Amino acid sequence: MSILVDKNTRLLVQGITGNEGLFHTTQMVAYGTQVVAGVTPGKGGEWVLDGKIPVFDSVKMAVESTGANASVIFVPARFAPDAIFEAADAGIPLIVCITEGIPVQDMMRVRNYLDQKKVRLIGPNCPGLLTPGEAKVGIIPGNIAIPGNVGIVSRSGTLTYEVLYALKLRGIGASTCVGIGGDPINGTSFIDVLEMFERDPQTEKVVLIGEIGGTDEEKAAEFIAARMTKPVVGFIAGQTAPPGKRMGHAGAIIEGGAGTAADKIRALEAAGVRVARHPEEIAELVAAL
Amino acid sequence: MKLHEYQSKQIFARYGIPIPRGRVTETAAGARQIAEELGGRVVVKAQVLVGGRGKAGGVRLAKDPQEAEQIAAQILGMEIKGLPVRKVLVDEAASIEQEIYLGITNDRAARKPVIMASAAGGVEIEEVARQTPEKIVKVHVDPLLGLREYQARDIAVFLDLPREHWKSFIAITTGLWRAYLENDATLAEINPLVITRDNRLLALDGKMLIDDNALFRHPDLAEMRDVDEDAPAEVEARKYGLSYIKLDGSIGCMVNGAGLAMATMDIIKFFGGEPANFLDVGGGASAEKVAAALRIILTDPNVKAVLFNIFGGITRGDVVARGILTALEEVKPRVPMVIRLVGTNAEEGRRLLAQANMITAETLAEAAQKAVAAAKSQA
Numbered sequence: 001m002s003i004l005v006d007k008n009t010r011l012l013v014q015g016i017t018g019n020e021g022l023f024h025t026t027q028m029v030a031y032g033t034q035v036v037a038g039v040t041p042g043k044g045g046e047w048v049l050d051g052k053i054p055v056f057d058s059v060k061m062a063v064e065s066t067g068a069n070a071s072v073i074f075v076p077a078r079f080a081p082d083a084i085f086e087a088a089d090a091g092i093p094l095i096v097c098i099t100e101g102i103p104v105q106d107m108m109r110v111r112n113y114l115d116q117k118k119v120r121l122i123g124p125n126c127p128g129l130l131t132p133g134e135a136k137v138g139i140i141p142g143n144i145a146i147p148g149n150v151g152i153v154s155r156s157g158t159l160t161y162e163v164l165y166a167l168k169l170r171g172i173g174a175s176t177c178v179g180i181g182g183d184p185i186n187g188t189s190f191i192d193v194l195e196m197f198e199r200d201p202q203t204e205k206v207v208l209i210g211e212i213g214g215t216d217e218e219k220a221a222e223f224i225a226a227r228m229t230k231p232v233v234g235f236i237a238g239q240t241a242p243p244g245k246r247m248g249h250a251g252a253i254i255e256g257g258a259g260t261a262a263d264k265i266r267a268l269e270a271a272g273v274r275v276a277r278h279p280e281e282i283a284e285l286v287a288a289l
Numbered sequence: 290m291k292l293h294e295y296q297s298k299q300i301f302a303r304y305g306i307p308i309p310r311g312r313v314t315e316t317a318a319g320a321r322q323i324a325e326e327l328g329g330r331v332v333v334k335a336q337v338l339v340g341g342r343g344k345a346g347g348v349r350l351a352k353d354p355q356e357a358e359q360i361a362a363q364i365l366g367m368e369i370k371g372l373p374v375r376k377v378l379v380d381e382a383a384s385i386e387q388e389i390y391l392g393i394t395n396d397r398a399a400r401k402p403v404i405m406a407s408a409a410g411g412v413e414i415e416e417v418a419r420q421t422p423e424k425i426v427k428v429h430v431d432p433l434l435g436l437r438e439y440q441a442r443d444i445a446v447f448l449d450l451p452r453e454h455w456k457s458f459i460a461i462t463t464g465l466w467r468a469y470l471e472n473d474a475t476l477a478e479i480n481p482l483v484i485t486r487d488n489r490l491l492a493l494d495g496k497m498l499i500d501d502n503a504l505f506r507h508p509d510l511a512e513m514r515d516v517d518e519d520a521p522a523e524v525e526a527r528k529y530g531l532s533y534i535k536l537d538g539s540i541g542c543m544v545n546g547a548g549l550a551m552a553t554m555d556i557i558k559f560f561g562g563e564p565a566n567f568l569d570v571g572g573g574a575s576a577e578k579v580a581a582a583l584r585i586i587l588t589d590p591n592v593k594a595v596l597f598n599i600f601g602g603i604t605r606g607d608v609v610a611r612g613i614l615t616a617l618e619e620v621k622p623r624v625p626m627v628i629r630l631v632g633t634n635a636e637e638g639r640r641l642l643a644q645a646n647m648i649t650a651e652t653l654a655e656a657a658q659k660a661v662a663a664a665k666s667q668a
Contacts, residue, residue, distance in 0.1 A: 078505060103473050103503035104395055108432040111400045141602040141633060156548025158600045162653070165600075165631065182547060184397045211548055214397045237551035240536070240558045241567070248532040248547025248569040250502060251397075256415050261555075278556040279549075280654050 002131040002176040003151070003196040003203070004094060004122070005070065009135050012068035012092070013038045014083045015075035016048055016055060020098075024074065024139055025049065031142040033135040037062040059090040070094040072128060072137050077101040080124060084110050088119045095187070096137050097124035104250065107185040114187065121187025125249065127157040127179035130164075140164070140177060148173020150286060151197035153190055154209035155182050155216075155251070159237060159279060163207060166283035175203040182249030184213070190220035198228055205231050205289050207282060208273070212238030213252045213259040221267035233285045234273040236261045290499045291338045295378045296513050297495035300472060301479070304464035308492050311380030320361030323379040324354035330382035333360045335367065335374040338518045340413065345369045350382055375517060383491055388481035389448060390414050390425075391462065393469040401429045402469065404436070404462070406444045410481035436466040457490045472510060473503030522585050529581040531570060538563025539664045541586035541595040541624075543579070545570050545604055553598045556653055562661035565592045572604055579612030583620050594664035596656060597628040599638075606630050606638030617645055625663035629656035 015021040016038025044057030056062035080099040128138010133147040154160040210217035239261040243254040335347030351357035388411035396403040441462035469477040476498040526533035544550035554564035650656035
């Protein structure tokens with residue numbers, strides 16, 4: 001067991017003929033992910049990866065022909081909201097958007113539209129999903145993680161890789177790693193993923209990697225205190241970040257005194273989460289559980 | 290991206306929001322001329338992208354053109370929170386009966402735009418929110434539906450606005466909504482919106498923040514960016530697609546990924562050092578990008594050591610190593626440099642870097658400790 005993706009996931013790649021899309025499709029296929037179709041409007045009828053994967057003009061056609069049940073989006077920011085709407089309207093239940101730099105007002109429209117449907121969006125501006133040994137959907141390098149019982153949820157990209165790798169060096173594996181993305185408005189929150197990990201029998205421990213900005217970590221802390229039975233190790237990046245400055249991620253900004261690392265760490269600790277002081281300590285704390 | 294008051298008000302005017310007559314100028318003589326054209330009393334307002342201009346003496350009333358010139362000369366010689374004042378806005382003075390706050394921003398938690406209004410205008414809304422939150426009304430707007438007229442009317446009722454002003458207030462609120470929507474603002478604010486003694490509504494001050502990610506569809510707004518107000522290194526970084534923020538410490542950092550960059554700053558602090566900057570060199574760091582990043586880090590004279598923390602995922606360690614070598618060739622830094630390179634093709638990268646005179650580290654903790662020690666040895 002795992003959450004969201006496994007070896008039975010039938011994946012569609014939106015933007016499959018672009019540089020990024022093609023490169024990561026190759027990586028995902030090499031990892032063993034079942035990539036069943038690609039979509040690039042205007043290139044329907046072509047094939048990629050030596051004729052192994054058919055390309056369609058629309059998500060709807062790809063779903064009808066291949067039975068795809070998840071989509072990963074690699075299209076540029078200006079086209080990405082449309083790609084998400086298209087996947088949602090074609091009935092794809094799981095959409096993973098890797099694209100960085102989508103305007104926040106677009107994301108508000110996307111999120112409010114998706115909330116009316118039974119669609120789960122992961123991201124945008126995220127590294128995607130990895131269920132070690134089964135499937136990877138997105139850009140998390142497959143070789144830095146091994147299968148195991150730790151569920152990982154994170155707002156960050158490379159910082160997550162760091163943690164997966166440190167766990168692997170200690171022989172600790174992951175059930176599923178979920179990158180929810182660094183934007184202020186995204187499709188899936190910490191709580192959504194924590195709830196899935198709490199229900200997943202393979203997941204026995206959870207790592208939560210947050211950062212400054214917003215109040216998602218504080219809400220996660222409330223959920224952990226009230227509902228989680230599995231132990232959680234946390235980390236918050238941005239303890240040295242100055243207020244009012246956007247730290248790379250559109251969502252990582254301390255505004256009006258809210259969203260500081262200190263507040264988040266306090267909330268998590270009050271909820272019984274063991275909070276690491278630096279990234280490598282996360283693996284130590286997990287090992288000690 | 291922040292817009293100046295005069296830029297924000299020009300945009301507001303396009304959406305039918307009444308603003309005072311006035312113009313911006315860079316000279317005291319210009320201020321005098323504008324005051325002569327306007328006739329009567331004027332307000333001379335510093336145009337800098339920081340709050341608290343009033344308290345700093347950057348907003349002053351002048352009774353005639355001569356005084357406007359004197360005041361403009363003083364304000365144009367000022368620095369407000371470290372920023373030199375380069376422009377002043379000269380507006381006709383208004384006689385104020387009541388001050389209202391009206392603003393639209395993004396509510397992250399609700400995932401919707403929110404309109405906020407208060408009859409306690411003219412002061413910072415954060416202050417009102419802290420002291421008397423009951424004086425603020427918040428109305429969320431469905432982003433798929435847009436602002437509905439009844440919502441604007443509800444706000445007028447909350448504010449106890451006399452009925453004779455409702456029509457005008459609804460037009461202003463609708464105009465502000467469209468200004469927010471059509472310019473991809475993250476904030477569109479009128480503070481204060483005043484009722485004048487001659488019973489008109491007037492937007493005396495305006496502020497807009499624009500979503501940087503949306504500038505691709507607003508070339509006109511992108512041109513409004515006042516690069517004079519950004520740190521030169523941050524402007525330079527933006528050219529190369531690097532995300533750089535200068536801080537006050539002595540250890541320069543170059544990291545791939547924003548979250549890891551923040552965590553690297555934090556661990557420097559944890560081991561007793563102070564980071565000199567935030568810098569995310571991004572994915573697929575090319576030699577050109579790495580060189581630019583190193584150059585930018587080293588323009589800061591406080592930097593006593595540089596820490597490279599690169600986690601090769603999709604980014605390959607050997608490519609980054611070649612970038613660093615090219616950068617070293619070009620920049621020839623005189624401070625010690627610590628590198629930690631892990632992940633994809635890291636061995637190859639480390640082999641390439643062995644010839645360079647760099648301190649290497651296996652773990653992040655080790656790298657941070659070595660960088661802190663190296664910086665201290667230089668101090």
